[in-house]
Amino acid sequence: MIEGGESSAHKNFRSGYVALVGRPNAGKSTLLNRLVGEKIAAVSNKPQTTRWQIQGVITRPGGQIVLVDTPGVHQPGYLLNRRMMAAVHDALEGVQLVVLMRDASVSTGNGDRFVLDLVKQSAKPALLVLNKTDKVKDKAGLLPLMEFYGREHDWRAILPLSALKGAGVETLIKEIIRQLPEGEPVFAEDELTDQPLRAIVAEIVREKILQTTGEEIPYVTAVVTEAYEQERADFARIHCAIFVERASQKKIIIGKGAERLRETGTRARRDIEKLVGHKVYLELFVRVEEGWRNSGRALDEIGIKKSTEY
Numbered sequence: 001m002i003e004g005g006e007s008s009a010h011k012n013f014r015s016g017y018v019a020l021v022g023r024p025n026a027g028k029s030t031l032l033n034r035l036v037g038e039k040i041a042a043v044s045n046k047p048q049t050t051r052w053q054i055q056g057v058i059t060r061p062g063g064q065i066v067l068v069d070t071p072g073v074h075q076p077g078y079l080l081n082r083r084m085m086a087a088v089h090d091a092l093e094g095v096q097l098v099v100l101m102r103d104a105s106v107s108t109g110n111g112d113r114f115v116l117d118l119v120k121q122s123a124k125p126a127l128l129v130l131n132k133t134d135k136v137k138d139k140a141g142l143l144p145l146m147e148f149y150g151r152e153h154d155w156r157a158i159l160p161l162s163a164l165k166g167a168g169v170e171t172l173i174k175e176i177i178r179q180l181p182e183g184e185p186v187f188a189e190d191e192l193t194d195q196p197l198r199a200i201v202a203e204i205v206r207e208k209i210l211q212t213t214g215e216e217i218p219y220v221t222a223v224v225t226e227a228y229e230q231e232r233a234d235f236a237r238i239h240c241a242i243f244v245e246r247a248s249q250k251k252i253i254i255g256k257g258a259e260r261l262r263e264t265g266t267r268a269r270r271d272i273e274k275l276v277g278h279k280v281y282l283e284l285f286v287r288v289e290e291g292w293r294n295s296g297r298a299l300d301e302i303g304i305k306k307s308t309e310y
């Protein structure tokens with residue numbers, strides 16, 4: 001049989017898009033950051049941290065994975081949440097493989113059933129990842145979970161791992177590559193993400209806000225990088241706007257004597273400097289934008305894109 005040069009040239013190399021889905025707080029973005037080796041997605045202990053699709057590129061000698069991190073699956077209330085769920089549905093449609101991530105340290109609930117059904121409906125080949133195994137003292141405790149999920153769906157593989165500690169992640173990479181079709185790399189090896197630097201910077205700032213504030217703040221905050229000036233090869237001046245819905249929330253973010261905002265800025269600056277490899281000047285500004293979560297215009301401005309809204 002005569003084969004086209006193209007396909008034979010990429011024999012033994014596999015590549016494709018892979019959606020990472022799961023309930024809020026399962027550890028999806030933690031895994032994405034670990035696999036990519038850089039912080040490109042915000043991580044926090046508060047649910048609904050991720051708001052849109054974030055692609056991370058993982059390249060190995062045998063293949064390339066474009067891993068699409070998605071918002072945790074939850075009931076949409078605000079327009080913001082409908083757009084977040086649209087990002088999940090879009091991701092499921094555009095990929096060759098689905099990875100369902102489940103927090104193995106918590107018991108099964110309605111939300112888990114809902115995510116499972118979503119994966120089944122996608123009719124894509126799927127892997128199941130049981131995360132946070134470092135929190136599961138007795139590993140035999142994973143067996144009932146494996147049995148439950150094994151009965152529910154025909155998984156290509158079920159893999160326990162710890163995204164936080166790194167245990168089992170190389171096995172996952174190998175397994176994902178094994179499941180992908182033969183094909184050439186989609187991205188250059190040194191490209192790690194589709195996210196522009198401005199978006200990553202905004203994510204880092206939002207992550208630090210989630211760390212420095214309590215329960216009331218996560219859902220009402222959005223961050224936009226309004227200016228990014230690379231003044232010299234080794235110095236950039238960055239201006240980020242932090243949106244909140246009410247003046248009282250602005251006060252919380254700023255804190256007494258602006259102490260909290262300063263702490264947020266310092267932590268964010270450290271991460272940004274590590275990412276870009278040089279000094280930056282980071283200026284944060286808090287803006288009250290009433291009802292931004294239900295405003296299409298505000299969401300467009302913030303960069304939370306419209307597709308089919310759920």
Ligand SMILES: Nc1nc2c(ncn2[C@@H]2O[C@H](COP(=O)(O)OP(=O)(O)OP(=O)(O)O)[C@@H](O)[C@H]2O)c(=O)[nH]1
Nearest residue numbers: 024025026027028029030044048049050072163164
């Ligand atoms: N102990 C432990 N904690 C983890 C592990 N993976 C993630 N976490 C923690 O779980 C919390 C949620 O992590 P994220 O990566 O933000 O979760 P997510 O699934 O992206 O959440 P959403 O974006 O809200 O859907 C954070 O506090 C992480 O540090 C793990 O393997 N072990």
Ligand SMILES: [Mg+2]
Nearest residue numbers: 028029049050
């Ligand atoms: Mg996330």
